[in-house]
Amino acid sequence: xxxxxxxxxxxxxxxxxxxxxxxxxxxxxxxxxxxxxxxxxxxxxxxxxxxxxxxxxxxxxxxxxxxxxxxxxxxxxxxxxxxxxxxxxxxxxxxxxxxxxxxxxxxxxxxxxxxxxxxxxxxxxxxxxxxxxxxxxxxxxxxxxxxxxxxxxxxxxxxxxxxxxxxxxxxxxxxxxxxxxxxxxxxxxxxxxxxxxxxxxxxxxxxxxxxxxxxxxxxxxxxxxxxxxxxxxxxxxxxxxxxxxxxx
Ligand code: PEP
Numbered sequence: 001x002x003x004x005x006x007x008x009x010x011x012x013x014x015x016x017x018x019x020x021x022x023x024x025x026x027x028x029x030x031x032x033x034x035x036x037x038x039x040x041x042x043x044x045x046x047x048x049x050x051x052x053x054x055x056x057x058x059x060x061x062x063x064x065x066x067x068x069x070x071x072x073x074x075x076x077x078x079x080x081x082x083x084x085x086x087x088x089x090x091x092x093x094x095x096x097x098x099x100x101x102x103x104x105x106x107x108x109x110x111x112x113x114x115x116x117x118x119x120x121x122x123x124x125x126x127x128x129x130x131x132x133x134x135x136x137x138x139x140x141x142x143x144x145x146x147x148x149x150x151x152x153x154x155x156x157x158x159x160x161x162x163x164x165x166x167x168x169x170x171x172x173x174x175x176x177x178x179x180x181x182x183x184x185x186x187x188x189x190x191x192x193x194x195x196x197x198x199x200x201x202x203x204x205x206x207x208x209x210x211x212x213x214x215x216x217x218x219x220x221x222x223x224x225x226x227x228x229x230x231x232x233x234x235x236x237x238x239x240x241x242x243x244x245x246x247x248x
Contacts, residue, residue, distance in 0.1 A: 004222060004229040005162060005206050006245050007038035007061060007123060008236025009091060010045070019045035022237065023052035029242035031056045035229065037245055038089050040123070043077055050086050061089030061123065064097060067110035079118035090115050091231070093125045093149060095168045105148035112149055116157045123162045123208070123231065124149045126189070130169035139188045146192050155197045163189055163207045164231040170211025172233055179220045182209045186226035215243035222247050
């Protein structure tokens with residue numbers, strides 16, 4: 001039985017003071033062992049959030065990292081830096097990073113490998129545009145993204161990875177994929193993971209759905225056979241996040 005994982009993606013929101021206040025608002029309400037709860041926050045919020053969440057079961061994640069060990073990469077953050085701070089997760093290949101910051105399948109693969117090297121749990125994002133969905137190439141596209149992101153990663157490491165299926169047309173738009181649409185793609189992702197690593201490994205890997213998850217739709221989405229929780233953007237900045245974590 002896979003444990004559900006609900007992660008908030010704060011994106012470029014919350015100053016350090018605001019981050020502390022949000023943690024204080026949410027932490028008692030989402031401090032559970034039934035579901036893995038992660039707050040993925042901007043780099044400057046990592047210290048205050050780690051401090052504010054001390055003594056809880058809530059894990060902290062970053063929203064990106066660089067694939068190099070260290071060096072001349074002005075403005076970037078390494079896996080070693082995150083690990084030393086006590087960060088446990090890192091979102092990689094979010095569609096906003098692919099669209100606005102030139103993230104490619106290749107860089108997502110490099111970053112995933114580096115994150116694993118540092119013992120960070122990658123939350124690897126994939127998902128199609130509306131045009132791709134309308135052209136009926138969603139499954140093909142997502143399969144390709146998964147194969148590229150996980151290329152050269154062995155089964156032992158693959159087990160640790162969380163996949164987030166996020167149809168781009170559903171992110172921040174208020175348009176959620178239906179539970180059947182989300183399940184169809186998450187099942188296809190598990191199928192490609194089965195082809196890559198075998199059924200036993202694929203059955204252990206967690207696949208989240210992301211795209212306008214809210215308190216109203218979480219229970220139905222998370223009840224689907226291949227959906228193991230959610231990556232939540234907008235609603236992770238509000239008290240509503242607690243209702244999503246307590247979706248049952
Ligand atoms: C996201 O940022 O990954 C996301 C799914 O955003 P939202 O929940 O706001 O659609």
